[in-house]
Amino acid sequence: MAPFAWRPYLPILVFLCHTAAHLHASEVIPGTDELVYNGFFKADLNLDGSALLINDLLSLTNMPDGTNGHAFCSYPLSFQRIPGGSISSFSTTFVVTIGFRRYKGHGLAFMLSSTNDISDNSAGQFLGLPSSSSDDHVFFAVELDTVLNPEFKDIDNNHVGINVDSLLSVESHTAGFYDSSGDFKSVELRSGKPVQVWVDYDSKSYRLNVTLALYSMPKPELPLLSTPLNLSSLLSLSSLYAGFSAASDKFTSDHYVLGWSFKLDGEAQPLDYSQLPLGLVKDLKHHSRFQYSGEMTILGAPTIIPAVVLIALAVLICRYLRNRKEDKEFEIMCGPPSFTYKELFTATDGFNDKLLLGKGGFGRVYEGVLSNSAQSIAIKRVSPESKQGKREFMAEIAILGRVRHRNLVQLLGYCRYKKELLLVYDCMPNGSLDKYLYNKGKPVLDWAQRLSIIKGVASGLCYLHEDWERVIIHRDIKASNVLLDNSMKGRLSDFGLARFHDHGVDAHTTRVAGTWGYIAPELARLGKATKATDVFAFGIFMIEVVCGRQPIGMAVDGGEPFVLADWVLSMWKSGSVTGAVDPKLEDYDQEDAELVLKLGLLCSHSLPKLRPCMRLVMLYLERGARLNEFCPASLSVDPDEDKEIDHVLCSSGASTITVLSGGR
Ligand SMILES: *[C@@H]1O[C@H](CO)[C@@H](O)[C@H](O)[C@H]1NC(C)=O
Numbered sequence: 001m002a003p004f005a006w007r008p009y010l011p012i013l014v015f016l017c018h019t020a021a022h023l024h025a026s027e028v029i030p031g032t033d034e035l036v037y038n039g040f041f042k043a044d045l046n047l048d049g050s051a052l053l054i055n056d057l058l059s060l061t062n063m064p065d066g067t068n069g070h071a072f073c074s075y076p077l078s079f080q081r082i083p084g085g086s087i088s089s090f091s092t093t094f095v096v097t098i099g100f101r102r103y104k105g106h107g108l109a110f111m112l113s114s115t116n117d118i119s120d121n122s123a124g125q126f127l128g129l130p131s132s133s134s135d136d137h138v139f140f141a142v143e144l145d146t147v148l149n150p151e152f153k154d155i156d157n158n159h160v161g162i163n164v165d166s167l168l169s170v171e172s173h174t175a176g177f178y179d180s181s182g183d184f185k186s187v188e189l190r191s192g193k194p195v196q197v198w199v200d201y202d203s204k205s206y207r208l209n210v211t212l213a214l215y216s217m218p219k220p221e222l223p224l225l226s227t228p229l230n231l232s233s234l235l236s237l238s239s240l241y242a243g244f245s246a247a248s249d250k251f252t253s254d255h256y257v258l259g260w261s262f263k264l265d266g267e268a269q270p271l272d273y274s275q276l277p278l279g280l281v282k283d284l285k286h287h288s289r290f291q292y293s294g295e296m297t298i299l300g301a302p303t304i305i306p307a308v309v310l311i312a313l314a315v316l317i318c319r320y321l322r323n324r325k326e327d328k329e330f331e332i333m334c335g336p337p338s339f340t341y342k343e344l345f346t347a348t349d350g351f352n353d354k355l356l357l358g359k360g361g362f363g364r365v366y367e368g369v370l371s372n373s374a375q376s377i378a379i380k381r382v383s384p385e386s387k388q389g390k391r392e393f394m395a396e397i398a399i400l401g402r403v404r405h406r407n408l409v410q411l412l413g414y415c416r417y418k419k420e421l422l423l424v425y426d427c428m429p430n431g432s433l434d435k436y437l438y439n440k441g442k443p444v445l446d447w448a449q450r451l452s453i454i455k456g457v458a459s460g461l462c463y464l465h466e467d468w469e470r471v472i473i474h475r476d477i478k479a480s481n482v483l484l485d486n487s488m489k490g491r492l493s494d495f496g497l498a499r500f501h502d503h504g505v506d507a508h509t510t511r512v513a514g515t516w517g518y519i520a521p522e523l524a525r526l527g528k529a530t531k532a533t534d535v536f537a538f539g540i541f542m543i544e545v546v547c548g549r550q551p552i553g554m555a556v557d558g559g560e561p562f563v564l565a566d567w568v569l570s571m572w573k574s575g576s577v578t579g580a581v582d583p584k585l586e587d588y589d590q591e592d593a594e595l596v597l598k599l600g601l602l603c604s605h606s607l608p609k610l611r612p613c614m615r616l617v618m619l620y621l622e623r624g625a626r627l628n629e630f631c632p633a634s635l636s637v638d639p640d641e642d643k644e645i646d647h648v649l650c651s652s653g654a655s656t657i658t659v660l661s662g663g664r
């Protein structure tokens, strides 16, 4: 048994189970220069390095291996509204927890920085602060320094310091506070207990105060540090980012921020203690103890017990611990189960076959109604097979639970039951798109609806590829994975999970995870899913929606199977690409249809590097960029002849251009 194997997973994000409860907790008050995060649920932050959100807790570091993490407000603040005008004062307060496992960290700092991208900075020693100001990077930081470094014996390893553009503090003091009678009480920063810090800067009197207190204590009258400081040149920068930075050494150490309030010209709003994720910090802490005691139970068993009994006992204990560990592990990653089996059982009338929505490569999907809230849900019953699969699966779900976008089907929560996992999704009352395209008793979608579905799915996929904090490859884009909501908007479902498909069940699902007809040639060859393989599938999808035909048709009388994209291409070559448009469409926009079909063909180009990225696809669809003319011949190139084609640029910039010289 490997008692600590779960450790690296500990910080992995937790499911947002009680969404509603958190919704009002954090807010950025628009129009004012103020932000209040009572817990970081849905916080608008740029995270890098080891920083991540564990549910509503901001975790800067808690991975092993000398990491550092940063979290900055995603938009810049402006301390000087008019160039040359007066400079704003600021006030901020935050609650942090440092340490509690074998702590080897360096501490944490609040920062105002000229950039919110200091990810390359590897100077773990220095709280993840930039190590020199030789470059253009300027900053102000209040550090909670806990470095235990024998090389710096004379440095107090439990101090609060003020730093400007340098790792050397302008001023520092042992961490603590002055009580009402003016006596100094020291506070151990790395105790794992929450502490609150206030930083107040007055731009008129050029004074900076830093005050520290134990959690939930009122703010002490006397600041810990009060120093004359002229921050004018820093604060007059047109953009400054506020945020946090932390660094740890080789061992796991924890730096968490529980709440943060910031205000320009005025006192920062007090934090609402009842909303801060203290419980979560306790859970994380408790969990590490549980592991240590587990280890001791086994090692400490008395040797006088006959060996056989001992072994038997050990096996039982191991198994018990492992099961508990698995449950715990799952909970830590995904949060406590958000639904009970009983609830789901009732919601689906005992998983009644009448409520079966479908059977996928994945498992069975049921429709249900929650009895307490009358909310409609869809429940997927999944049984990941291998142990490895299960672990990955859990990690995946923990992450997917946090992905939110109007064109993605929202994962609401989960429930474990025996070996099964039940995933609960928003129910999409109108079912999947394929039913409409192939007219299985559904009305024909008109052109506007089709175009809006295509745009919606493009936007959802673009979010997964480009806008979320990590790249999520969908792996199985197809009409049956696009569900329609109340207003017939398209929503992509099952993102990121396709690789866990049980390959045996669905004949159309292949070994490489995906569906025939939507699989890019290099995916079939190399088996590696990428953004470009998703774009390929999306291209096929676009064509499918416009033509109302399956990507691959059955071969009639032993002939070649019908390949939709090839057929569209041949229509184009023979003069009219719009000849391929679904004949069921009575009316459609000629120009739009042409664009979508050509774009579909370009997306499903056999050379991955010639496919546009999703951001660009969206731009073309929204007519924010013009798809350059290209001729059908340029689509059927041999891999060796790609020199003929100029580069397709694809970057995050909005001004990217696609150039296909085409022709031979
Ligand atoms: C800083 O502390 C001093 C001394 O307590 C106080 O007089 C001053 O108003 C404080 N300044 C700010 C900006 O809070």
Ligand SMILES: *[C@@H]1O[C@H](CO)[C@@H](O)[C@H](O)[C@H]1NC(C)=O
Pocket (backbone or CB within 6 Å): 206, 230, 231, 232, 233
């Ligand atoms: C503060 O710094 C600014 C810019 O460096 C300078 O113009 C100003 O005179 C300074 N004010 C004081 C009181 O030192």
